[in-house]
Amino acid sequence: MHTNLFNIVLISFFLTLGTTSAYSQDIKKKNTTIPPKKEITKAKEDKTKNIVPTPIKDSIKADTVKVKKAFLEGKVSYKAHDYTKIDQKKKLITLYDKAELYYQDIELKSGIIVMDYDKNEVYAGRIKDSTGKYTQYPNFKQGTNVVEPDSIRFNFKTKKALIWNSRTDQGEFKIKAAVTKKENDSVYFLKGARFTTSKDVDNPEYYFQTNKVKFIPGKKVITGLTNMVIADVPTPIGLPFAYFPMSKETSVSGIILPNYNDSNTRGFSLQNFGYYFALSDHYDLTVLGDYYTNGSYGMRLESSYAKRYNYRGNFNFRFENLINSERGYPDYSKQTIYNIQWSHSKDSKSNPNSTFSASVNLGSSKYFQQSINVVNLGSNLNNTLSSSVSYSKTFNSVPQVRMSLSATHSQNTQTSEINMTLPTLQLSVDRVFPFAKGDGIKKGFIKNINLQYNLNGRNSFVTTDSLFFKPEMFKNAQVGMQHSIPISTNFKLFKYFSASASANYNEVWYLKTIRRFYDTNQSKVVDETVNGFDAFRTYTLSSSIGTTIYGTFNFGKDKKIKSIRHVMRPSISYGYTPSFEKYYDTYAADASGTMIKPYTRFEGGIYGAPGLSNSNNIGFDLSNTFEAKVTDSDTTKVEPKKIMLLNNLNLSTSYDLNADGKTTFAWSPVRVSGGTQLFKNKMNVNFGATLDPYAIDNSGTRINMYNINNGGSLFRMTSANMTVNYSISSSEFDDKKKDDDQVKRNGGREDDLFGKSRDVLNQKSQFDDTDDSKGEDAITTFFKSKLPWDMTFAYSLTYGNNNREKKIINNSIMISANADLTPKWKGGISTGYDFVQKGVTFTQIRFERDLLSWRMDFNWTPFGDYSNWNFFIGIKSGVLSDIKWNKQRVNDRTIR
Template identity: 65%
Template sequence: MLTIGIHVSYSQEIIQIDSLSLKNKKEKDFTEQDTIHLTINDTIKNDSIKKPKKNLLEGIVKRKAKDYEKLDQKKKQLTLYNEAELYYTDIELTSGIIVLDYEKNEVYAGRLKDSLGNYIQYPVFKQGSNVIEPDSIRFNFKTKKALVWNSRTKQGELNIKAEVSKRENDSVYFLKNARITTSKNIDDPEYYFLVRKVKFVPKKKVVAGLTNMVIADVPTPIGLPFAYFPMTEESTSGFIIPTPGQSNRQGYFLQNGGYYFALSDYYDLAVLGDYFTNGSYGLRAESSYAKRYKFNGRVNLRYENNIQGERGFPNYIKSKQYNFQWTHSQDPKAAANSRFSASVNLGSSQYFRQSVNLVNVGSSINNNMSSSISYQKTFPTEPQVNFSLSATHNQNTNTEQINMTLPTLQASVSRIFPFAPKDGIKKGIIKNINLQYNLRGENRINTTDSLFFKPEMFRDAKTGFQHSIPISTNFKVFKFFSVSASANYNEVWTLNTVKKYFSTIENEVVTEDQKEFDAFRTYNFSAGIGTTIYGTFEFGEDKKIQAIRHVMRPNISYSYTPSFEQYYDTYAIDATGNTMQEYTRFENSIFGSPGNNYAQNLGFSLSNTFEAKVTDKESKTDEPKKVMLLNNLNFSTSYNLAADSLALSPIRMSGGTQLFKQKMNVNFAATLDPYAIDNAGRRIDVFNIDNGGSLLRMTSANMTINYSFSSTDFSKNNKGKNEQTALNGGRTDDLFGTSTDLSDNRQSLFNKDDDENNLENNNEWYHTKLPWDFRFAYSVTYNNSNRQNEISSQSLMGSGNIELAPRWKVGFSSGYDFKQKGVTFTQLRFERDLESWRMSFNWVPFGPNNYWGFFIGISSSVLSDIKWEKRSLPDRVFR
C-alpha cells in the first residue's frame, strides 16, 4: 500500500487514464513489478517528453492604421482600417482595410470607398522584390498561397493585369483573363494582349494560352494559339528578325537579321546580316562591354559586298566596302596614374556613301575619318615623369589619302626650377628660371585606300625622334609690365634623308632616299613684354547703358633664329654643272628641316575686350548687369629686322562675340597685306598705298554665324543624339540631319529629353504656345590674294523642330549654297509618339542620299519585333 500511495500522489492522471484496465484487477493481484512498470511508462509518456505547443504566428506582426485597430479574441482576428499597414516576415502589405486571421494564418486586404463612392486605397502586396497591386487579396502565411482579384504587377518592361490570380508558391502564379502590355497606363492601355490562361514565373517567363491583340479596346485578328514571353532580368541570346523590302537596283532584300549572343554580364555580341536577291550581301558584328568602375566600350565591324547590274553587261559593278569602329573609355577611379582610351573609325573611304544600310546620313556627308588609341602613364617622382604611347589615323574620304602614326611615343619631365627654394615664393628673374625635357618619336605612314595594310604601306614609312629642352623665365619691371624670356634647344634624329645629284645617264636630277641614321640640332631665343590697360567710359546711372569697359592687352616680342647653313648642300640642275641648287638632306624629315634663313622678328599683338554695364529691369535690387560686347578683337603682325625686303608681315585680325543672350555666336577674321602685288600675283617690295591702292590690301576674310533659339528662348540639348556623326568628326546637332539607324527604328528622330518633359501634358492639344526650336549656321569666305575679288564659299544651313501637340513632332534640316547655287542636304522628319508605340516618317527628297522610311511599332525592346516598316534605299553609285 505504501508503494501504491506514492504512485497516486505523484500522478493522479495516470490512474484515471488506466482506470479501465485496473477495474478487472484486484488489489492483491498487483505486484511490485507491475506498479513500477506503470509508473515509469506513464511518467515518461506524459511528463518528461511533452512537446511545447506551437505558436500561431512565425514572426512579429508590425501594423499601423489611421482610424482604428480592432482585435477580436473570439474570432482570432485583427482588423486595421484606413491607411492600414502590415509587416510580417518578408511581407509588406498596405491597403484601405486589412483583416488578419492569426488562427487560420490568413490575411485579407481590400479597398475603401470615398464620399463619392469611388474606390481608394488599393492594396499593395510586396514580398521580396515582387510587387502586386490588386483590388483585393487573400493570402495564407502557412501555405504561401494566395487569391488575387484584378492584380497589377510589373515585370521588367511588361505590365500585367489579371482578373483572377492564384499564387501557388514563391515562383509560380496562375492568371485568368490577363492583360499584358508595355503601356504605362495599365488600367486603360492603348493596346494589350488578352490572354485567357497564363502561367507566370516571376523574373523567368510567362507562358500563355490563346492570345490575341487588342488595340484601343478593339480586338484584332492578330492572335496566337500560345505565347511565350521571357522575363529574365539578365540578357538572353536569341534571333533578330530581319526586315524585308525592295531596292531599285539590287532587288528584294532582307536586312538586319541575325542572332544576339548574351555572352556574359560584361560583354555581348550581335551578328547581323543583309541579303539582296542580286547577290549583294552585308555582314556586321556589334559588341558592347562594360565593367563598373573599370571601363566601358563598343566595337562595330561592318563589311558589304554590293553588286549592281548583271554579270557580263557593261553596267555591272561590284564594290567591297568595310568599316571598323571602336570606342573605349576608362573610369577615372580604375587607375590613378595611368589611362587607356580609344576612338577608332577607319575603313573604306566610300563606306558611308555607298553603304545600302544607312547607319547615319551625316556620316555620308562628312569627308573625314579619324582615330586615336593612347595609353598614358604618370610616374609620381620628383620631378614628375609623363609617358604616353599612341596610334593615330586620319583619312580624307574625298582624296582617299590616309595618314597614320604607328606608334607615337611621347615622354616629358615636368618643369624644374633649379634656382628656386622648394618652399617659398618664386620671385625674380633667377628664381623663375625653369626648364623641361620633352621627347617625341613617330613612325609616320602616308598611304591610300588601295594600299591600306599592304606591304607597300609600310615600305615608305618615316621614322624620327625629336628632343627639345625649353628654358624660360618671367618677371615684372616697373610694377605694371610682365616680361618673359625663353630659349629652346631642339635635336632631331631621323632615319630618312635624301641625296640629290644630276645623273648624266638619265639626264635629270635624281633624288635617292637614304635609310640611315642622321641628326641635326637647332636653337632659338625669344622675349616679350606686355601689360594690361583698363579704360571705362561712364554715361550715367540713369542711362540704359551706364558704362562701357575696354580692356587692352598689348604685347611686344622679339625672336632670334640663326641660320643653320651647315646642314645644306648643293647639286647641279643640268649637265653643264654651272647652275647649282641648294638643298638639305633632311627635307623629308617628319619633324621638319633646319632653316637657313637668319631672322630677327619684332612682333606686335593687341587683344581687346569690350563690356557694357546696362540697367537690368528684372533686377529687384536695381543692380546693373554686365553684357559682353566683344569677347575678343585681336591684331597681330611682325617685322623682320634681318630681311632686306618684304620685312613687314601681313596683319592678322580676328574677333568674336555673342549676341541675343549669348544665343548667337559670331566669329570673323581677315588678313591685311601692306604690300602690293605684280601682274603675276607675286608680292613686291612696294607698299600698296604707294602703288595707287589703299593702305592695306585685304587678301582674305571669313565670317561664321551660329544662332540657336526656341520657344522658351533656351536651346535644346541634343548632346549624344548624333553619336555616329560625332565619331566621324561631324556636328552633333541636326543641321546635317538626324540619325537613321535602319537596324533599330525604335529610336526617336528627335531629342529624347523633350518626350520626357512633355509626359505630363497627356494628349491634349496646345492652346496658344507650340514648343519649337530653330538653329542656323551661316558661313562666308572672301578671297582676294590675286585680285580675284571673289566670294570663294558662302552657305546658309538651318534646322528646326516644332511640336504640334504633345507627342506630335515635325522637323527639317536644309540649306543653300550661294556659290554653287543649289540646295544642300535636306531632310524632313515626322514623328507621333503613341506612348508605348512610335510612328515616324523620315524623308530625304533629293540628292545622292534620297531616301524615305516609314515605321510604326512598339517602343519596348521586349516586343520590338511587333512592328511594320516600309522604306526605300538610296540608289548608290558604286565604283
C-alpha cells in the first residue's frame, strides 16, 4: 500500500509538472515602495520665466530572465493492462501489455511503450506471447495518418520519428518500409520500401521495390530507381524514378497510356492515348486518340458532369478517319465516320414544374460496324439509332396547362435513312367539366361531359447519312400543326355496363401543299409544290360499351387445384368518320385527259390528309385472364395459393358497314394475342396469330368469299408468332441485375444474349469485390456449395401463310450462360442457332481469372463478320490501371 501510494503521488506530481508553467526565479512582492532618488536639476529660464522640470527615470530595470517553456504542450494520458512503471531517476515511464498513450492529435497503442520525459521522446514496440511469437504491434495514429510498424521512436517536441518496418495505407496503396524517417507532419522519407495494391502487404503477389522514397501523405509518392517484383521474382520492368499521385480528391488529372495493336490492313497502332482533365468537382474531360501507321486515326472526347439535386449527364464524341489498304491498290478506300452520344437528366427536386432530358445517339450508320476502336458487340448488331431531347413545363393555372418542346431522331443503320423532327411542340390544356358543380361530384351522362385542347406542331425531315445537316436536307422539310378538341363522357348503363361517347374535332395547318397535273413535256403526272398557308378540318364520332364477366369453376376442397377463375372483358365500339370531298380535286392521268382521278392537295403531309370516303366501323374486343387456386406446398399455410395461368388472351376484329365487297371487305382479320409466365415467373411466353375469314384465289389475291365457303376452314391463318424468354440461376431467388450503361446508350441489348460488352479503355471485372483474406476457407466453402451459374434463354418462331406458302419465316434459339468454374475462374458463352438459315448465330466465348490484385480475361468471337479475340491482363486498382497488357485481333472490316 505504501508503494502504490508513493507511485500515485509521483504520477500526480509528474502530470502537474507537465501541465503547469515553471520559472527560473520568483520575485517576491515588497510591502513598501522604494522611493526614487531625488536629483537637483537647474531649470532653464525663458522670457516668461516659467520653470520646466526634467522627468526622473526609475532606477529599477525590468526583469530580463526568460520563462522556460514546459517540455510538453498538452496533457498526456496513458494506461496499460499489465503494469505501469515510473523511474524518476532515469525519468522514464514504462507501460507494458496493451499499452496506450494519447497526446494532442497523437494516439499510440503497442505492446510496450517507454516514455523518456527528459528527452521528450517515446519508444513503442511489440512483445512476445507465451509461445515466443511477436504480438501487439505498434499502431501510431496522427490525425488521419495511420502507421503500423514493428517499432517506433517519436519526439514530442520536434515531431520527428524513426519507424522500423512500417505499414501504412494511402488510398489504394499499401506501403511497407524497412526504415521510415518522419521529418514533420507532411513529409516522410522511406528506405527499403515496397508499395502495392495487394491486400496483404507482407506477402503480396506483386509490389514495387525501391530504396529511396519521399512520401507526402494524401498527396504524392516520389521514388528513385523502382523495380517491379511479381511473386517475389524481380522483373525487367523498372523506372529510373516514379511519381504516384495520392490526392484525396475524387479525381486527378493525368496522362492515359495507350494500347498497342496491329492490323493486317492498317499496320501497327497506338490506341486510347490521351489525357484526363479533372476540371472541377462538377465536370471532367477525357481526350483520347488513336493512330495507325497507314494513316488512319481517331479521336474521342468524353465528359461527365453532375450537380447534386440539379442535373447529371455525360457527353461522348468520336471521330475516325479510316484508310484501307495502300494508295494505288484496287482495294484502297478512305472514309470518315463519327458518333455523338449525349445523356442528360434533371433532378425533379430542382424545379418540380419543369423537366429537361436528353438521350442522343446519332452519327454515321456504319460507325459501330467499322470503328477501329469499338468492340461493343451489342451495338454492332443493333439496326437502329435513336435520339430524343425534350423540355417540358407545367403552368399551375386553372385549368392546368402543359407544354413541351422536343427533338427526335431515328436512324436505320442498314438503309442509312434518317427521320428527324426539329422541333416538336406539344401543348395541352387540362380537362374541363363544364356541367359539373364546384363540389367535384361527376355522376351521369351530362356531368361527365368534358373537353380539352391539344396542340401539336412539327418540323420533320427525311434524309440520309450523306445529306445530314446539309442544305438539301432542309429543302424537303415537312412543317405542320394540328389542333384537336376532344369531347367525351362516360356513364353506367343498366348497372353492369360501362358506356362512353366521344367526338373529336381536328384542324390541321400546312405551309406546303401540292398541285397534281399531267405534264405533257415529261409525259407523266407530276406534283408541284405550292408554298403558302393552307388548312383542313375534320371530325370523328365514337362510342363504346363494355362489361366484366366473372366465372369460377370449383373442383373440390380435397383437390390439388381448388378452382379456376375466368375473367372476360367484352366490349363493342362504334366509330364514324364522314367523307370530306370538299378538299379533293381532280387531275388528268393521261395525255388525252379522259382518265380523271381525284386527289387532295394535302397528300404527303405529316398529319395525313382528309378522307374521301366515310368510315362506318363496329369493333369487337374480348380480353381474358385465367387464374387458379392450388394447394400451397407450404403445409403451414391454410389458404390456397393463387397462380396465373394466362395473363391475357385477347381477340379483336371489326366490321365495316360501308364495305362494297370489291375494294373493301366487311370483316377485318381476327387478331389473337396472349401471354403467360411459367416456373415462378422465370419464363415469359408470348404468342400471337392473325386469322382471316376470307379466301384467296389462285394468284393469292383476297376475294369476297368466306374461306369456309371455298372448301377451307372457318379462318385462314395468315401469320403467327411466338417468343419465349427464360432466365434461371443457381440462386433462383436472387435477381442478378445485368446493366451496362454504355450498351444502352449505344442502343444495344441490356442482356448478354449477344455477348458481354467490353470497353477497351475501362475494362470491368465480372468478379465481385470479395475479401480475399478468407483464403482456404473461401475455397472450402465454394466446393461445399452448388456451382454458381446463370443462364438466359430466348426462342423465336414466326410463321407466314399469307399466300398459302405455309413457311417458317424465322426459327431461332439463343442462349447465354455464365458459371463460376472455380473460386477464381469465371466462364461464359453466348450463342444460338437459326433453323431457317441452318447456321450458328452470333457466338462469343469468354473466360476470366481473378489474380487477386490482378485480373486476366479472354474474349473470343470465333466466326462471323465480327470475329475477334481479345486478351487482357492488368492491375485492378484504378491508380495503376495503366499497368496492363492488352492484345486483340479484330476482323478487318471493309467499308460497306
